Amino acid sequence: MSTREVVTRFAPSPTGHLHIGGVRTALFCWAWAKKNQGRFLLRVEDTDQARSSESSTRGILKDLAWLGIDWDEGPELADDEGVVLGGDPRSVGPFFQAKRLEIYTQHLNELIEKDCAYPAFDTAEELAELRSAAEAKKETFRYHRAEDYDRDDAIARMNAGESCVVRLRAPAQEIVVNDCVLGEVRFGAGELDDFVIRKADGYPTYHFAVVVDDELMGVTHVLRGQEHLMNTPRHQALQKVLGFGTPSYAHMPLIFNADGSKMSKRDKDKAARKACKAAGLKDSPVACIDDAEFTRWMGDKRSQLASDQLSWLGREMGVELPEIDVEDFRASGYVPEALCNYVALLGWNPGMKCEDGTDLERFSMAFLAEHFSLERIGKSNAKFDRAKLLSFNAHTLQTMEAGAFVSCWKDYLSLYQPEMLTRFDDSQFELLASMTQPRCKTLRDALEPISFVIAGDDEIVFDDKAVRKVLLKGEPSGLSFLAEIEPVLRAVEPFQADEIEEAIKAFCEAREIGMGKVAQPLRVAMTGLGVSPPLGQTLEILGQQAVLSRIDRCAAAHAT
RNA sequence: GGCCCCGUCGUCUAGCCAGGUUAGGACACCAGGUUUUCAUCCUGGUAACACGAGUUCGAAUCUCGUCGGGGUCACCA
Numbered sequence: 001m002s003t004r005e006v007v008t009r010f011a012p013s014p015t016g017h018l019h020i021g022g023v024r025t026a027l028f029c030w031a032w033a034k035k036n037q038g039r040f041l042l043r044v045e046d047t048d049q050a051r052s053s054e055s056s057t058r059g060i061l062k063d064l065a066w067l068g069i070d071w072d073e074g075p076e077l078a079d080d081e082g083v084v085l086g087g088d089p090r091s092v093g094p095f096f097q098a099k100r101l102e103i104y105t106q107h108l109n110e111l112i113e114k115d116c117a118y119p120a121f122d123t124a125e126e127l128a129e130l131r132s133a134a135e136a137k138k139e140t141f142r143y144h145r146a147e148d149y150d151r152d153d154a155i156a157r158m159n160a161g162e163s164c165v166v167r168l169r170a171p172a173q174e175i176v177v178n179d180c181v182l183g184e185v186r187f188g189a190g191e192l193d194d195f196v197i198r199k200a201d202g203y204p205t206y207h208f209a210v211v212v213d214d215e216l217m218g219v220t221h222v223l224r225g226q227e228h229l230m231n232t233p234r235h236q237a238l239q240k241v242l243g244f245g246t247p248s249y250a251h252m253p254l255i256f257n258a259d260g261s262k263m264s265k266r267d268k269d270k271a272a273r274k275a276c277k278a279a280g281l282k283d284s285p286v287a288c289i290d291d292a293e294f295t296r297w298m299g300d301k302r303s304q305l306a307s308d309q310l311s312w313l314g315r316e317m318g319v320e321l322p323e324i325d326v327e328d329f330r331a332s333g334y335v336p337e338a339l340c341n342y343v344a345l346l347g348w349n350p351g352m353k354c355e356d357g358t359d360l361e362r363f364s365m366a367f368l369a370e371h372f373s374l375e376r377i378g379k380s381n382a383k384f385d386r387a388k389l390l391s392f393n394a395h396t397l398q399t400m401e402a403g404a405f406v407s408c409w410k411d412y413l414s415l416y417q418p419e420m421l422t423r424f425d426d427s428q429f430e431l432l433a434s435m436t437q438p439r440c441k442t443l444r445d446a447l448e449p450i451s452f453v454i455a456g457d458d459e460i461v462f463d464d465k466a467v468r469k470v471l472l473k474g475e476p477s478g479l480s481f482l483a484e485i486e487p488v489l490r491a492v493e494p495f496q497a498d499e500i501e502e503a504i505k506a507f508c509e510a511r512e513i514g515m516g517k518v519a520q521p522l523r524v525a526m527t528g529l530g531v532s533p534p535l536g537q538t539l540e541i542l543g544q545q546a547v548l549s550r551i552d553r554c555a556a557a558h559a560t
Numbered sequence: 561g562g563c564c565c566c567g568u569c570g571u572c573u574a575g576c577c578a579g580g581u582u583a584g585g586a587c588a589c590c591a592g593g594u595u596u597u598c599a600u601c602c603u604g605g606u607a608a609c610a611c612g613a614g615u616u617c618g619a620a621u622c623u624c625g626u627c628g629g630g631g632u633c634a635c636c637a
Binding site: 011012013015045047048050051124127131135138139140141142164165182185186187188191193195196198199200201203205206207209210225226227228229230231251253254256258260342345346347349351353354357358359360361362378379380381382383384385387388389390391392394398438439440441449470501504505508514515516517518519520522523529530531532533534535 | 561562563564565566567570571572573574584585586587588596597598599600629630631632633634635636637
């Protein structure tokens with residue numbers, strides 16, 4: 001074994017948001033570096049001038065930081081605690097490929113000189129023609145340099161500034177990829193064609209940039225999705241002619257939707273479009289989409305709206321769009337611990353048992369950093385199971401320390417519902433947190449079990465079924481108990497959960513009735529429903545005055 | 561279509577490499593129980609080795625074939 005330091009990298013292209021597949025790749029790269037006390041670096045693959053954007057880069061960095069996937073080298077970003085992630089301690093940057101053009105050019109010229117690469121002048125139309133001709137003959141199109149290619153002439157034309165691409169002369173031998181997950185994968189001689197390594201705009205293609213950067217940045221392990229498997233022989237061919245080493249490769253299984261379709265932002269368009277169709281909308285219901293654009297989008301199933309337009313639309317239509325990107329999951333109230341834990345289980349598992357004999361599935365980032373292994377990465381594709389993720393999220397939330405839950409919830413609210421933070425003081429907030437923490441599955445749902453607190457006393461809507469069952473049925477009726485309990489509650493002092501519970505319990509014992517006889521009518525009076533957090537807390541958070549007023553209002557509304 | 565990868569409960573998977581398990585777990589689902597309601601929690605249950613050959617005393621595990629699913633075939637990454 002070489003003693004060389006392990007270096008992994010996550011290399012997103014900044015053309016959109018960080019999605020689930022990217023999370024898993026980043027997480028595994030991170031974990032493998034940690035496991036080996038190596039480095040995890042981040043590199044931005046922005047060689048597609050048209051599609052790359054700075055805001056998308058920022059978004060991806062922010063998402064990774066939120067997830068707890070911190071990088072040792074790469075673009076700098078200050079996290080929530082003010083710790084700066086990234087940097088360039090080994091001087092292997094810059095980490096934006098668009099800033100590395102001279103480096104690529106240097107290696108590229110070398111290849112041209114050795115006649116391992118050559119300029120080509122075909123137009124897009126000519127190439128399309130060749131492709132369709134090959135297809136008509138039921139053959140695979142592979143570009144190869146023409147027999148009568150005039151190298152000197154071509155180089156002269158290139159130097160004269162004529163627009164051209166540079167292609168690699170594909171090796172004729174078989175290429176064997178030794179993959180840590182898949183084993184030996186053989187690609188027959190002649191499978192490769194002369195692929196483009198520099199585009200007409202002067203930027204390297206992905207293949208060329210990746211190979212050069214991985215070498216120069218000392219990357220030892222490339223973990224990526226299986227969709228890249230067919231790229232690997234190209235990369236190895238390039239490494240060979242450039243005189244570079246070949247890193248270890250590990251191609252991970254892919255992640256799909258439950259129905260087997262690709263997880264894509266299109267799913268959001270699809271859900272939103274469906275809702276708009278169901279509502280029979282002709283014009284745009286939101287200001288950020290004009291009617292012409294809306295009509296076009298509705299009519300073209302393949303068209304897509306921008307992310308923020310979609311979220312406005314979703315809110316307006318009252319539909320939940322499927323979460324695709326990290327920020328969707330964050331907005332839906334998922335916490336990074338749960339998300340990372342669940343995603344890590346897609347295509348990997350620790351192969352360990354808990355003390356009770358069940359398989360170990362719930363673990364922290366620290367655990368992953370300690371136990372992650374390449375040989376336990378699976379080979380078969382996985383379907384993303386939202387129900388299981390939700391269960392992980394609920395479990396994480398419910399097992400948090402009370403204080404941790406409060407600060408986590410506050411962070412969430414400050415981002416998505418800041419008005420809630422000013423509405424309650426700290427002690428009220430803590431009480432609310434203790435009421436909702438055991439019953440919420442996501443941070444977004446956290447207001448649900450306590451919505452009766454937010455509603456005004458006279459805004460409580462009584463559920464017919466609950467009223468009939470709890471208030472009207474039985475002899476004596478719930479309504480009569482409500483009347484009897486009012487003076488008891490009026491006398492409770494201080495008006496706090498324990499004291500309230502105590503007083504009600506004493507009342508029930510004196511009357512020789514079960515708690516439910518009084519608790520349920522009170523619940524209906526307070527919330528309109530037969531469901532609420534424990535009664536003491538429910539009454540305490542409302543305060544004595546509101547409790548009495550809600551009892552009165554309930555009694556008045558259902559007096560016969 | 562060419563090339564490549566994969567195939568264990570509905571889903572994620574353990575077991576496979578070094579053949580012998582009542583094929584285990586988690587989520588979901590169903591049925592009970594605990595709780596003043598809800599949530600939690602507890603107990604139990606339904607449910608899988610894609611198919612066919614071969615090797616073997618014995619195959620989820622090894623071999624071959626069939627079928628099925630997926631990836632990829634750009635001046636995108």
